[in-house]
Amino acid sequence: QKYGDILNNLGVKKDCRHPPYITYIKEQIRVIAANIGNVVFICVANPSTLIQSISDAPKDMISIVNTALDEISPSGYVWYTNYLGLAPLARTILMGANDAKIILCGHSTGGAVAHVAHYSLISNRDYNFGNDKVISVAFGSTPFLWKSNCDTLENKQFVTYFDDQDIVPALFLPSIAKAQASRYCENSNRVAELSKFVGANFHNIMAHISEQEFKHYGVWIKLTKGLFGLERNQTDLSDHFRSEVFNTERTIQDISNKHSMANVYRKLKTFFNGQVPTSQNSATLNFCLREATAKCLATDELGPKILPCLLNTAIAGAVVTKRFGDNTIFNTLVKFKNDCFLYRLSLHDNVKCSKNDKSYDTTKNAEEDSAPWVEMLDRLSKIKPEGENTNDIMDSSDEFNHTNISTNMNSLAIHTAILLGLNHYDGEKGTTILKYAYPVAMGVVGVFGVIVTGGAGLVAGFGTYAVCTGGFVAADAAIISGISLGFAGASIFSGCEAYQAFSQAFRGADQDHFDLGIQVRLESYQEASDHYTRHLEYKAKSANIKVTEPKDATVNEMSIIAIDAPVSLSKNSRKLWNRFVPILRGIVELRKLCKNLVFIVVNGNQGVGKSWFIQSLRKVEHGSRVSTDYPSFYPYSPHQNTDAQVYIIDLPGSDSVSDKLRQYVKELFGIGSIGINLFQFDTRPQQLDREMLAMRNMFNGCSDVLICLNKVMSVPLNMKREPDNSQPLLSPILEKWTDYFEQNGVMLSGKNPKYHLMAIDMAGTNELPPFDDGGDEEEYQQECVVFERKVKRNLDILTVNGGKSRQDVVNWIDEKVKLLIKSRTMN
Ligand SMILES: Nc1nc2c(ncn2[C@@H]2O[C@H](COP(=O)(O)OP(=O)(O)OP(=O)(O)O)[C@@H](O)[C@H]2O)c(=O)[nH]1
Ligand SMILES: [Mg+2]
Known part of the structure; x- marks a missing residue:
């Protein structure tokens, strides 16, 4: 103004x-x-x-x-x-x-x-x-x-x-x-x-x-x-x-x-x-x-604890764990969904009361609001576990696609976080709740509601919110996302699902530009999470709980589930409180279940070697080249921390022009804890503006990112087996790359840098291993020996010249997983 x-x-x-x-x-x-x-x-x-x-x-x-x-x-x-x-x-x-x-x-x-x-x-x-x-x-x-x-x-x-x-x-x-x-x-x-x-x-x-x-x-x-x-x-x-x-x-x-x-x-x-x-x-x-x-522009890092991220991680976690025979996260989500439904029932009761409309169908409205969760969990319920035998499990691969997370995981997470972020109490402001009951019940007020309704006033009406600003979302997400203000505005009054508004917003932004899609998500996550945190703060204060760490919702979650609804609240507010607490318990439980869950996301352009990289890590033999279409997940056993459940996610190429391929990548935004980004090795970096930005966006919220200059052995460098020079041949090349990265805001030095750099060749060659065609056994064995000798020779040359091989990557991952789990346990 x-x-x-x-x-x-x-x-x-x-x-x-x-x-x-x-x-x-x-x-x-x-x-x-x-x-x-x-x-x-x-x-x-x-x-x-x-x-x-x-x-x-x-x-x-x-x-x-x-x-x-x-x-x-x-x-x-x-x-x-x-x-x-x-x-x-x-x-x-x-x-x-x-x-x-x-x-x-x-x-x-x-x-x-x-x-x-x-x-x-x-x-x-x-x-x-x-x-x-x-x-x-x-x-x-x-x-x-x-x-x-x-x-x-x-x-x-x-x-x-x-x-x-x-x-x-x-x-x-x-x-x-x-x-x-x-x-x-x-x-x-x-x-x-x-x-x-x-x-x-x-x-x-x-x-x-x-x-x-x-x-x-x-x-x-x-x-x-x-x-x-x-x-x-x-x-x-x-x-x-x-x-x-x-x-x-x-x-x-x-x-x-x-x-x-x-x-x-x-x-x-x-x-x-x-x-x-x-x-x-x-x-x-x-x-x-x-x-x-x-x-x-640099964006704020997503905290791992923010609610929309937790919900995304929990849904993705339910997919992978269920696939490997563990239904715990899935069952917790089912209970969470049911508790949210009951909460919505109470909210719609308020709407009915505020409208003074006897024909208002509370159950039908609550059911409609819960439908996206029901559909999601219905899809997840159909996931069948992989074969019984452990070897099978380790060799299996699976995908995130329309049969599980579909393209609405983000919308669902944000929509839910906003529902839980809205303060429905009549505490300070008397009858405010009734005036805004309907949009509140719909979960519309929030990211888009703030804009549509001239926001500040409405939100201030609840006494506890400030309008958090981001670039698009607070200013005019509508233009970016392709939905007009009129559309979002109408959604409040015509009863169009808020959830649909989010889905449409993301889809609109996604179709226009990959980065905008990510940005709109980032801001919506932060906005929604902010509302949730403040709501809990408000609740804690109304129950005279000392709010020590207002920025951290987890502390207040624990305090609130430990007490009964304060008697000072009105009967109506106590009812809502009692319906809210089971949801909070579900969130606390999900946090616990996700504590050992680690997603390692592997990103990079088409054909840079992501799938082979993962095969090498898992010691699976390389096959002929198949381009990855949907994000695939694989279990990975770290060698140090037995508690961690680690999954590696193989993405389709980030430069793919297919919307279909990129759609699911965006849905996974924010779930990764550790990132690995592959670049084609070269003696010096080319213009990689887009890749740099894509990498920073993709790994927002990750604690550590390993950048690998991959396939060193596919570039003719004339590296010697016993270099006569004391300085490894790859060192000056790595220095050039380091400068380039740092000039693009990808910080590799300083105290606890997030990014780490290696020049690697996981396979040692781009040739396929010999194929047993059922012919002469001896000849086949001989071919294998020759192949292995060649790979070993190549890897020796690589390492004496300053490159890294599979074992270095394994050690790096194991170390980072260990530190990550340790830091999560400490918090
Ligand atoms: N020298 C060498 N070549 C490799 C290595 N990894 C992959 N390649 C070569 O690069 C090709 C492509 O590898 P993929 O793993 O399929 O690439 P991708 O990044 O998964 O590709 P998309 O799924 O299409 O995005 C392989 O067929 C190999 O020829 C490696 O570690 N060393
Ligand atoms: Mg691939």
């Missing part, structure tokens, strides 16, 4: 105003992207996580692009730029909309990151969009670039505004900052104050300042005396930093004020010159922008 008002005041026409896209990670705003007409603003929020990198900046520097090794920047800035996906975002927008212009901007460290992103974008060898397409604008930021033979003015598209008394632009400057700081550093209180302000240890900064002199790259515009004396300072700012104005004695409060957005930089808006961007293509560009943000 406020954003709209500001634009309105600036004279921006209605058809150029669109809701901004906001990325939250760990509940902090990271990036805001919006377009006004043909101008795209990508605004980087000032990230608290970069504080350490400021402390370390002068000594911890890395190159912004690996082709230019002497153009370096504080590693934290580069890391954050890559992690957020800013350069790919800008590139994708420019590719998608040829009249777009981009402004990357930010305040303080956010501004420095905006500059780094800009620098990284235009230094990429694939950048060919022209110098006037992109500009980066920073406010009060540190310098970001150290470069030998640097002409600071080589690119005027880098603009930094700074207040003449802001000390942040002087940070990292050895000669100036040292002099500046020395007088503060004499007094330890001041150092503490200063450190608090910078958010970093000032002593450290000073200690680390080396001979490297940062350059004030681009155009630096000094704001003096209440902004009216804008000075373009072109080359050397050192005069300014030595000037009296800069070196006046000031309190820490002054220092902080002179850096602050609110006190200094926001005033700049008075300089807005009134040229409002206009474009007939504003809406088209907005769509392109949304698509690009969904594909490129």
Whole structure:
């Protein structure tokens, strides 16, 4: 609303105003992207996580692009730029909309990151969009670039505004900052104050300042005396930093004020010159922008404990365990479904009462709402266990397809989570429940309901919800998903199933674009889970249970099932409470049953070797090439942890153009705990933007991901059996790949990195083992010996040259499974 008002005041026409896209990670705003007409603003929020990198900046520097090794920047800035996906975002927008212009901007460290992103974008060898397409604008930021033979003015598209008394632009400057700081550093209180302000240890900064002199790259515009004396300072700012104005004695409060957005930089808006961007293509560009943000920007990690993920995992878990003869999860789901039905009955009783309609058929309505669960469990009930004999079980393969999870597992999980996330109590607000009883009972209010009904008001009516925002879902999921607001709106009043609305939303997004489908799921999962968590919080509070860890629904689940409905509640609310508790018990039970369940998901392009990889892992002989159509699951016995029930999932190629093949992959989104992504080995990475993004999306929520550069032995490298050089031949190649991955936000280094890299060849050859055609036995045996010798020789060559083989992968998996189970037991 406020954003709209500001634009309105600036004279921006209605058809150029669109809701901004906001990325939250760990509940902090990271990036805001919006377009006004043909101008795209990508605004980087000032990230608290970069504080350490400021402390370390002068000594911890890395190159912004690996082709230019002497153009370096504080590693934290580069890391954050890559992690957020800013350069790919800008590139994708420019590719998608040829009249777009981009402004990357930010305040303080956010501004420095905006500059780094800009620098990284235009230094990429694939950048060919022209110098006037992109500009980066920073406010009060540190310098970001150290470069030998640097002409600071080589690119005027880098603009930094700074207040003449802001000390942040002087940070990292050895000669100036040292002099500046020395007088503060004499007094330890001041150092503490200063450190608090910078958010970093000032002593450290000073200690680390080396001979490297940062350059004030681009155009630096000094704001003096209440902004009216804008000075373009072109080359050397050192005069300014030595000037009296800069070196006046000031309190820490002054220092902080002179850096602050609110006190200094926001005033700049008075300089807005009134040229409002206009474009007939504003809406088209907005769509392109949304698509690009969904594909490129980092997303929050799905917590393993969030309810929709648990339900998905439990359904998938029921499929696999039932197939292998264990009905425990399936039976728990059946009971869960029945308990949800009873709860719905009570809700519809309320509807009947609120409508004062004797003909309202409570049972029929509750049955209709429960139908998707009934259909799902009906399909699962038909799953037959594999043969009785254990060997058979280990050799069997199975699929996720229309006979089991079908294409509505996600919708079902989200729909259910929203039902359980809505607070139906009349506690504080008297009769609110009656007013909204119908949409509430339908489970419509929630992700889409919030938009449709003008949300905030309705949700606020229940006293406990805040509207959680995501990019699409909160802004306009409808456009993305292909359902019109009218449709979702109508669903509330016409009685169209909310569940269908979700299914349609996903299908709409899926058909348009793979990544959007994933993004819409991600946001819906988070939104639904948020509602559920808050609902439990509300319940716990109403029963005077101390809510210790509000972000964690599991704690409140346990507390609530341990007590009776509070007597302070009305009779109606107590009834609902009593119907809710068995559902919670079911959830607690499902959590327990899923604790040892581990899905390892294997992803990669068509033909990269996923199926062979899994066959090698399971020591199953390779067959002739059969392309995988539906996700298949296989039991895998880890060698260390006997409690874990591990299943490996083989996916169809992620570059498949067939919607049918990709549909089921998306349904499995969020169930994987460990990911394995295969890339075709090459001596250097090719342009893999799409693959990088697909991998990050696919493995959102996984604790660890192994990236394998696969089939090393199928590439002619002339690797020797006894290399004469001490450095393994594959090491420099792996280094190149590592750089490439990190520049695309796939972090392989740092503390506890999520991603791990190996160059492997599981089979040792792409030839098939000899086939016993029933002919000469001796000849066949001889062929086998030759084949095995060749494989062994190849694998020896691979490992002495720095590659990894099957055993290394097995060890990695076993270790990760062990750690995963351990961490789940501890929680
Ligand atoms: N050298 C070598 N070649 C392999 C290896 N794994 C697979 N290949 C070759 O790559 C081909 C394709 O392997 P698949 O496992 O079917 O590929 P996929 O990724 O499952 O393919 P889709 O199911 O179509 O996505 C095989 O037929 C082999 O020729 C390996 O470990 N080493
Ligand atoms: Mg396959």
